[in-house]
Amino acid sequence: MLSLQADIEAAGGQLVFRTPVTAMALTPKGITVETGGDAPYALRPEIVVNAAGLDAIALAHRMQGLPPEWVPRGWLAKGNYFSLSGKAPFSQLIYPVPEPGGLGIHLTLDLAGQARFGPDVEWVAKPDYRVDPARRNRFATAIRSYWPDLPEDALVPAQAGIRPKISGPDMPAADFRIDGPAAHGVPGLFNLFGIESPGLTSALALAAFVCAQIGRPNA
Ligand SMILES: Cc1cc2nc3c(=O)[nH]c(=O)nc-3n(C[C@H](O)[C@H](O)[C@H](O)COP(=O)(O)OP(=O)(O)OC[C@H]3O[C@@H](n4cnc5c(N)ncnc54)[C@H](O)[C@@H]3O)c2cc1C
Numbered sequence: 001m002l003s004l005q006a007d008i009e010a011a012g013g014q015l016v017f018r019t020p021v022t023a024m025a026l027t028p029k030g031i032t033v034e035t036g037g038d039a040p041y042a043l044r045p046e047i048v049v050n051a052a053g054l055d056a057i058a059l060a061h062r063m064q065g066l067p068p069e070w071v072p073r074g075w076l077a078k079g080n081y082f083s084l085s086g087k088a089p090f091s092q093l094i095y096p097v098p099e100p101g102g103l104g105i106h107l108t109l110d111l112a113g114q115a116r117f118g119p120d121v122e123w124v125a126k127p128d129y130r131v132d133p134a135r136r137n138r139f140a141t142a143i144r145s146y147w148p149d150l151p152e153d154a155l156v157p158a159q160a161g162i163r164p165k166i167s168g169p170d171m172p173a174a175d176f177r178i179d180g181p182a183a184h185g186v187p188g189l190f191n192l193f194g195i196e197s198p199g200l201t202s203a204l205a206l207a208a209f210v211c212a213q214i215g216r217p218n219a
Contacts, residue, residue: 011219024048026065026186049190049210054127054164060191070184072177072193075168077101079119080131082139082155088115089149096146101169103197105142116158117143123169124162131157166194176206180213190214 005015019041023034031048035041052059057074060066079102094107101121108116117139136155143150167174177193184191190210199206211219 021052021059022062024059024063026063026189031186031188045188047188047190047214049192051192051195051206053195054162056164056191056193056195060193063189066184066186066189070179070191072166073168074193075165076124076127077163077165077196078122078124078128078160079163080122080135080139080160081116081118081158082131082136083158084115084117085154085156086151087113090115094146096142101165101173102163105139107143107147117155118158119161127162129160129162131160133157163196164194165196176202178206178209178213180210182213 008015019035019037019039021033022036022040025032030044030046033043033045033048035043050056050059050063054076057071060071061068088107088109090107090109093109096104096106098104099121101123102119105117105120108118110116120135120139120142122135136157139155140150143155165174166177174194176195176199177191179189179191179193181187181189190213192206192210195206208217211217
């Protein structure tokens with residue numbers, strides 16, 4: 001990330017933290033953006049890329065002048081992780097067959113070799129990053145399908161993340177959605193919706209796609 005930041009700054013860009021976009025208006029004269037934080041500001045950018053992740057849909061709802069049909073419905077799929085106390089007998093990642101809404105409770109190893117299992121799929125109404133210890137049994141059952149020798153009481157609640165989905169339970173998985181001017185007709189506006197897994201792996205490809213649409217393929 002530091003290397004990407006260096007590229008942005010070397011190209012004359014600036015990264016501004018702790019500055020939430022609070023309001024936006026799409027007018028015939030262009031887009032206006034208002035920001036909050038310690039130093040509220042108003043600007044009139046030529047291009048706006050809404051890549052606000054979990055907040056992308058809420059932010060799009062706050063864009064005055066964007067017809068509501070261009071804002072999809074969103075669902076939140078929490079992914080919980082449990083870590084393994086003790087050493088895992090594995091040196092590679094293990095992926096079971098995917099489950100609806102996610103990749104299945106797989107094994108990952110962090111850089112220190114610590115094993116972590118997850119994420120599962122828990123549909124939630126609002127973000128809550130606590131991991132419910134009661135999910136341990138469900139994890140143990142899933143893990144024993146590929147590691148029958150998982151010791152009793154070896155699973156410890158770890159972290160959780162939330163996937164910003166644009167398809168809900170029992171619906172077919174949706175692809176990433178990138179709405180540019182060719183879709184909604186607003187010059188300079190790009191809304192990225194449903195950027196869940198594998199959004200991190202795809203981040204640079206997504207950026208290249210948007211840059212190509214803006215007409216700056218080498219940006
Ligand atoms: C449990 C789980 C497992 C995952 N596993 C994988 C994986 O194995 N591989 C993979 O590739 N991907 C994985 N992902 C997906 C990946 O984490 C996301 O796709 C990626 O982080 C999304 O990046 P983003 O930049 O679109 O959004 P985010 O990382 O959410 O960034 C959005 C940014 O916008 C900012 N923001 C929000 N609202 C505003 C506002 N109003 N004004 C200004 N800024 C705002 C936020 O502060 C944040 O910094 C996983 C996700 C989860 C939840």
